[in-house]
Amino acid sequence: MAVAPLAIVVPILAACLLIAGGKHVPRRLADLVALGAAAATAVLCAILLGRVWHGHLEVYWFGGWHPRPHGIALGIDLAVEPIGAGAATLAAVLMTAALLYSQRYFEAVAPFFHGLMLVFLAGMVGFALSGDLFNMFVFFELMSVPAYALTGYKVEERGPLQGALGFAITNSLGAFLTLSGIALLYGPTGALNLAQIGASLAGHHPDALVIVAFVLVITGFLVKAAAVPFHFWLADAHATAPVPVCVLFSGIMVQLGLLGVARVYWTVFSGQPALHAPALVHTLLALGVVTALVGGVMAFLERHLKRLLAFSTISHTGMFLAGIALLHAHGTAGVALFVAAHGLTKGALFMVIGITSHRLGSVDEVELHGRGRGLWATGSLFIVGALALASLPPFGAFAGKSLIEEAASGRGFHWIAPVFVLGSALAAGAILRAGLGIFLGLGEARPPAMEQEAEAETETPETKGSVSRTPAVMLVPATLLLAGGLALGLIPHIDAAFERAAVRFQDRAAYAAQVLHGHATALPSAHVTSGPATSSYLYGAAAVIGAVAFALAALYLPRVRGRVTVLSRAGTGAARLMRAWHSGHIGDYATWLAVGVVILGWSLGAAIP
Amino acid sequence: MSVYPYIVAGWIMVVGFFGIARSRNLVHLILCVSVVQSATYVLLLAIGFRDHATAPIFQGVAPTARAVDPVVQSLTLTDVVVEATVVALLLALAVDAVKRFGTLDPQDLRALKG
Numbered sequence: 198m199a200v201a202p203l204a205i206v207v208p209i210l211a212a213c214l215l216i217a218g219g220k221h222v223p224r225r226l227a228d229l230v231a232l233g234a235a236a237a238t239a240v241l242c243a244i245l246l247g248r249v250w251h252g253h254l255e256v257y258w259f260g261g262w263h264p265r266p267h268g269i270a271l272g273i274d275l276a277v278e279p280i281g282a283g284a285a286t287l288a289a290v291l292m293t294a295a296l297l298y299s300q301r302y303f304e305a306v307a308p309f310f311h312g313l314m315l316v317f318l319a320g321m322v323g324f325a326l327s328g329d330l331f332n333m334f335v336f337f338e339l340m341s342v343p344a345y346a347l348t349g350y351k352v353e354e355r356g357p358l359q360g361a362l363g364f365a366i367t368n369s370l371g372a373f374l375t376l377s378g379i380a381l382l383y384g385p386t387g388a389l390n391l392a393q394i395g396a397s398l399a400g401h402h403p404d405a406l407v408i409v410a411f412v413l414v415i416t417g418f419l420v421k422a423a424a425v426p427f428h429f430w431l432a433d434a435h436a437t438a439p440v441p442v443c444v445l446f447s448g449i450m451v452q453l454g455l456l457g458v459a460r461v462y463w464t465v466f467s468g469q470p471a472l473h474a475p476a477l478v479h480t481l482l483a484l485g486v487v488t489a490l491v492g493g494v495m496a497f498l499e500r501h502l503k504r505l506l507a508f509s510t511i512s513h514t515g516m517f518l519a520g521i522a523l524l525h526a527h528g529t530a531g532v533a534l535f536v537a538a539h540g541l542t543k544g545a546l547f548m549v550i551g552i553t554s555h556r557l558g559s560v561d562e563v564e565l566h567g568r569g570r571g572l573w574a575t576g577s578l579f580i581v582g583a584l585a586l587a588s589l590p591p592f593g594a595f596a597g598k599s600l601i602e603e604a605a606s607g608r609g610f611h612w613i614a615p616v617f618v619l620g621s622a623l624a625a626g627a628i629l630r631a632g633l634g635i636f637l638g639l640g641e642a643r644p645p646a647m648e649q650e651a652e653a654e655t656e657t658p659e660t661k662g663s664v665s666r667t668p669a670v671m672l673v674p675a676t677l678l679l680a681g682g683l684a685l686g687l688i689p690h691i692d693a694a695f696e697r698a699a700v701r702f703q704d705r706a707a708y709a710a711q712v713l714h715g716h717a718t719a720l721p722s723a724h725v726t727s728g729p730a731t732s733s734y735l736y737g738a739a740a741v742i743g744a745v746a747f748a749l750a751a752l753y754l755p756r757v758r759g760r761v762t763v764l765s766r767a768g769t770g771a772a773r774l775m776r777a778w779h780s781g782h783i784g785d786y787a788t789w790l791a792v793g794v795v796i797l798g799w800s801l802g803a804a805i806p
Numbered sequence: 807m808s809v810y811p812y813i814v815a816g817w818i819m820v821v822g823f824f825g826i827a828r829s830r831n832l833v834h835l836i837l838c839v840s841v842v843q844s845a846t847y848v849l850l851l852a853i854g855f856r857d858h859a860t861a862p863i864f865q866g867v868a869p870t871a872r873a874v875d876p877v878v879q880s881l882t883l884t885d886v887v888v889e890a891t892v893v894a895l896l897l898a899l900a901v902d903a904v905k906r907f908g909t910l911d912p913q914d915l916r917a918l919k920g
Contacts, residue, residue: 331881338888345895355906359915362899366826369839369892376846376885377819383878384853783835783912787826 200248201257201275204241204285205323208234212315215308222308231311232296238318239289245326246282250694252701252720254278254711256328268713270390276328276712279698280533284325284456287537288449290681291544292318294674295441298548301668302441302555310350317343317445324453328712330379330414330465331389333457334372337417341368344450348438359781360437367430367786368420374794375417381410382465391464392712395705399468405802407469412798415458419793422454424518425488426789426796428511429779432495435507440551443503447510447547448540452517455536459521459529463703472801474524478608480800481522486616488515493623495779497747498772500562502550502631506543509586509624513539516617520601523608530692530699531600534685538593539586541682546582546628548675549575552667553635562631567638574672576636582679583632587625587744590729590737593685599733600692606732614736622743630748640752692728697721811852819845832900832910836893843889847882854878 211234215227222230249255255277258264262272296314303310320340327333345368349361383389385406386397398407416427423431431451435443458481466472492512499505513535520532552575554560557568569576588595598617605613633639685691700721701707707718729737822842829835854875860867862876900910907915 331884335884335888338891342891342895345892349899349902355915358899358902358906362832362896362903362912362915365892365896365899366835366839369896370823370826370842372888373819373843373846377815377849380846380849380853380878380881383881389877781915784827784829787823791823791827 199257200241200245201255201277201326202259204238204245204289204326205319207241208238208315208319208322210234212312212319215315216312219308227308227311228296228300231315232293232300234315235289235293235296235318238322239286239293242282242286242289242322245277246279246286249277249279249282250698252279252697254701254708254717256712256715263715264713268393268396268709270388270393270713273332274328274390274712275323275326276391276708277326278701278708279694280529280702281325281456281460283533283537283698284449284453285322287540288318288321288325288445288453291445291448291540291678294544294548294678295444298444298551298671298674299439299441301670302551303439310347313343313347314442314445317347321445321449321453325456328392329390330382330394330461333391333460334376334379337375337421337457338372340450340453341365341372341421344368344434344442344446347442348434350439350442351437354437357437360433360435363781363783363786364430364434366783367427367790370787370790371417371420371427373417374413378410378413378415378417381406381413390712391461392709395465395468396709396713398465399705401469404469407466408472408802409798411461411466411472412794412801414461416790416794416797418454418457418461419484419518419797420454420790421451422458422518423451423488423511423514424484425491425511425515426793428488428491429786429789431511432504432507432779433781435510436501436504440503440547440554443506443547444544447506448544449536451510451514452536452540455514455517455521455532458518459532459702462524464705464708467703467705476801476803478522478524480797482519482610482613485515485517485519485522486613488512488518489616489620490515490623491775493620493627494772494775496624496627497630497751498776499627502553502560502562502565503547505562505627505631506546506550509628510543512620512624513543513586516598516601516620519613519617520604523601523604523610524703525604525608526696526699526703527600527604527607529702530695531597531602531604533597533698534600534691534695535594535597538597538682538685541678541685542582542585542594545578545675545679545682546586548671548678549579549582552671552675553579555671556667562634565635567634569636570638572636572667575667576632578672578675578679579632579636580629581683583625583628583744584741585679585683586628587621587741588737589741590734591686592683594682595733595737596686596692596729599729599737600695602733602736603730614732618736618740618743621740622747625740625744626747626751629744630751633748634752640749811848811855815845815849815852818842818848830911830913832903832912833897835912836896836900839896840889840893843885846885850878850882850885 257275258272264270320336323336345365348364349357351357386394388394420427489512492508496508517532520528585592588598602614710716822838825838856874859872859874862873
């Protein structure tokens with residue numbers, strides 16, 4: 198049966214009902230309807246995932262507009278393959294958890310909060326499943342606009358207002374560039390269906406126009422994915438959006454941008470000779486590595502807990518981008534597994550910060566120092582989550598990262614694994630520093646890098662009410678998400694399943710044959726993998742040890758260090774420069790966006806044969 | 807079909823970006839966003855244009871008559887709807903910016919930094 202369109206229709210219908218009901222819908226009922234719709238979407242997506250799990254592809258044509266003979270697609274399709282279905286499932290699961298959590302998190306919530314959340318979910322599911330390039334743009338906008346509104350949800354405050362403006366303007370500009378790219382592709386090919394554009398480009402001779410179109414299309418997606426230099430909006434939006442919304446932003450929305458990049462590359466451009474593969478690999482790899490390191494350093498310099506997690510998301514997204522850039526099935530499989538584990542873990546960490554702010558009334562690391570000693574359950578979730586993000590073997594994030602490292606060394610990029618160790622150690626070390634300081638009271642209240650930055654964050658707590666106990670509906674979703682993220686790495690042969698999905702994802706010819714001609718091709722054979730290599734365990738251990746070392750150094754070094762050395766002065770100067778670069782000014786963000794497009798175009802265009 | 811519409815589209819986009827980067831007023835900045843989007847309208851319509859063709863409405867005309875591409879026109883319409891949503895939301899935020907910050911100058915919105 199047609200499950201795929203239902204997974205988009207159910208949340209939209211529920212949202213319409215809730216918004217039409219408006220103020221007449223009691224809070225409890227709105228909670229129940231929204232939760233029910235999100236859970237139903239999760240079940241539908243899981244059914245889809247189960248059906249395509251072994252590497253199948255399921256195509257649904259709206260209105261029964263099947264392609265004409267000779268493979269001319271006039272209709273619009275949803276093409277469900279395992280990675281897209283997995284992303285949709287992750288989005289629906291995180292949404293269900295976030296809605297469960299927000300029952301107690303918000304005391305007063307307007308009915309349109311639930312409506313916005315559900316439309317947001319529908320946009321994400323549609324984007325993950327779409328087989329049509331223009332519909333990808335439409336769903337991209339459908340998930341973006343509710344996201345802008347949700348960021349500015351507490352619009353009576355200054356921070357959320359500025360965060361929402363920057364987010365909305367940079368992402369809209371990105372979306373317009375994507376649309377221009379789509380138009381340029383439609384010109385020579387006359388098609389909007391991914392499979393059909395791909396089939397038409399595969400026959401073409403090398404073409405500069407295709408490169409321009411590719412750069413424009415992926416720029417919009419990279420803005421969403423917060424790759425440097427398009428990443429500025431992310432920290433501002435995360436710092437100011439309500440916690441349940443951050444769970445979705447960091448857990449899946451940002452990663453959907455990368456799904457967009459990978460999807461259009463493999464279904465549309467991988468057959469086009471002008472898109473020189475080595476140039477593409479080097480360009481995206483460079484972007485990914487820079488993003489991973491910038492995110493890690495910025496996370497380490499941050500004391501606002503939500504911004505800290507936001508920068509750690511940027512750091513991880515950089516690693517995902519690097520994994521996709523390898524253009525290798527191992528890399529893609531590793532990224533998919535890493536994204537799933539990261540989404541669940543990061544969602545749990547945001548919820549824990551929400552609980553901390555609920556109980557202690559602050560999200561400032563320095564202010565909270567040592568005040569979380571009594572919250573042992575919350576604290577242990579936070580610290581376990583930080584270690585899991587540092588890729589502690591054998592859990593989910595580790596399993597994903599080791600696949601990427603394998604792909605990198607297979608391609609001759611042996612330096613990637615150590616860079617990943619540094620990036621994860623910095624980002625996870627920052628989270629760990631905050632956790633050890635807040636919940637165990639270790640070290641000094643003020644880590645050295647932030648001495649100058651005593652900016653007063655005037656922010657009213659998002660929650661009100663019982664502060665003596667943590668409500669179960671807040672603790673349980675966080676625990677379940679974290680447990681899920683850890684368990685992903687323990688499922689036997691999970692890497693083989695992701696590998697199969699990745700092979701299917703990258704097979705343009707098989708995709709086109711099934712979408713355009715209805716020919717199902719033989720399923721990719723399941724690789725028997727030997728599990729992570731010994732070197733991966735060493736890298737995983739190194740990242741965890743590095744994270745602990747960074748965290749303890751930040752907490753204890755100021756006590757040891759008596760005088761200001763040249764090195765520390767240079768460090769502080771560099772840190773101040775890095776922070777000044779994130780100016781919060783929309784004009785700067787737009788300028789960097791334009792610079793990024795030029796860099797992308799130049800580095801890909803220079804390789805035209 | 808000449809190359810001019812493409813140059814115009816590119817020019818509008820660059821001008822819009824420049825306006826956003828240099829803007830000292832949120833309303834001006836938001837209108838520059840819609841200027842950038844106008845570039846996509848011009849681009850889409852230019853791509854679907856055919857010389858000596860009518861509008862793609864086949865009433866009272868032979869079905870074989872030469873017409874411009876209707877697909878890009880519907881894409882443009884969708885694009886207009888998207889723009890209306892985005893600009894409405896942005897302007898609503900600008901109204902709140904005046905209420906909270908007492909200014910429309912993006913340089914004075916300084917709640918978030920670093």
